[in-house]
Amino acid sequence: MMKNLILFFMMCFAISNAQEILQKYPTGQTPYKGGYEAYYKDFVDIIKEKNLQPCSNPDELYVLTLVVMPDSSVQFVKDVNEKIVDKNKCAYNLARETAKYMKNWSPALVHGLPETAVARFIIYPNDLFNNYREGYYPNYTSPVYNNGRNNNSFVRDFVYKFNKRRFNWFDVFVIQGEFTVTKEGKVKDFVMTRPSGVYEFDKEVQMTVNILSKHFKPATINGKPVDDRFTFLVKGITDPED
Missing domain, CATH: 3.30.1150 (Fusion Protein Consisting Of Minor Coat Protein, Glycine Rich Linker, Tola, And A His Tag; Chain: A; Domain 2)
Structure with a gap:
């Protein structure tokens, strides 16, 4: 019974993962040097430099999840929900393609030492192609x-x-x-x-x-x-x- x-x-x-991973960054820290605004600026710069194309569906939205390692390298986290990936494939591809060219990842610091931590970035291509402005950060709920x-x-x-x-x-x-x-x-x-x-x-x-x-x-x-x-x-x- x-x-x-x-x-x-x-x-x-x-x-x-066998090692402990911080599920979020400590308060006051961000996973990219210069903050999220710098991440989105680099994102847009890479779009222009690599001549990447906008999504045909303006409603696509994807949350890119990465693990930032202590040496400032990154690893992609496999998205197990194939339905969401399929419906947002363009945003998914843009998120991963631009990430390959970014160099300013910043590991989390705990007691002054770098630690492995999860980082998430909201990717809304319609904004990044059409509404980007200096200091951009997605107004998301x-x-x-x-x-x-x-x-x-x-x-x-x-x-x-x-x-x-x-x-x-x-x-x-x-x-x-x-x-x-x-x-x-x-x-x-x-x-x-x-x-x-x-x-x-x-x-x-x-x-x-x-x-x-x-x-x-x-x-x-x-x-x-x-x-x-x-x-x-x-x-x-x-x-x-x-």
Whole structure:
């Protein structure tokens, strides 16, 4: 018999690596020398220098995720959500192509020593080709779960709606998933990027997301709603009765 199921839920991005990786830069530090504004300036300069072409779909949006190493080199993080990549292929390619020519990556510093850290850059080609200006930084807001309280209420609502009584085993697990919140605020293209290994359990995760799907507000760029991904991690512990 199962006594309870404890679920912990948080927004994150998980990267498998033997060494510890900072999931974000320390406060006051940026992954590019000169800050994000310098990154986007170099991005536009490379577009012009390499004669790269704009995207035919002006709504494409992609978040480039890199790992910046202590020696200032970078490694691309494989995007496991092929649906998002396919729908934003031009932005995806531009992000990776320009990154190959950039030389001003800046590692995170912890107690004065360089550490490996995750860096993310919002790539909205329509802005970079048509609306770039000195000091540019994308005016972006991420998708938000809003059920009349605040974004953290997703944790409470997910745990409340998840059908814990269907499962009866003792285990500790971590699962990761993501989906697209469309510019209309609808949820689609759910993907388990890190499944539990138990089909019925993963299916219940998706059913719970579907129940909560009507409470999302879309991401925006410059105040304009756009499709964007919502990523989550669930840590669970099943605890049998004494």
